[in-house]
Amino acid sequence: MSPNPCPNPKCASPRPSPTQPPSAWSTSAPSPPPHTTTVQLRTALHSRIAIEQAKGFLSHRLATTPDTAFDLMRRYSRSRGHRLTDVAHRVLDDGLLPT
Structure with a gap:
């Protein structure tokens, strides 16, 4: 790694050298397995x-x-601590009319 070119001392991480392979440039977390994403x-x-x-x-x-x-x-889901999807299913399945 080359020294941090950022003049601001609060810069978190140094940038990789352009001579390093692109795989060294990534600073993101590893992606989840394809099945999980699907x-x-x-x-x-x-x-x-x-x-x-x-x-x-x-x-x-x-x-x-x-x-x-x-x-x-x-508003109905937030006021009752329910997930919006669950409220939507209750509207569709039970005819719930949130007020």
Whole structure:
């Protein structure tokens, strides 16, 4: 590693020398295994789908905009300490109308 070229003494880490291989340039944490990433993305997609469907259901039932429906679900979930996805599923499965 070459000396830290940053004139600010608060710079956290020195920069690698341009003569070092690119693998030495990375300072980020190692990426998770591909399977883990796939599962995380699939879970996020399913959560997003449920939230979008619940927004549509609520905006129709309450004659409001999707943004207002989302705000209602978000406030309901935060005030009760529930995950937004769980609230969305309750809206879809049980007909919950958060107020």
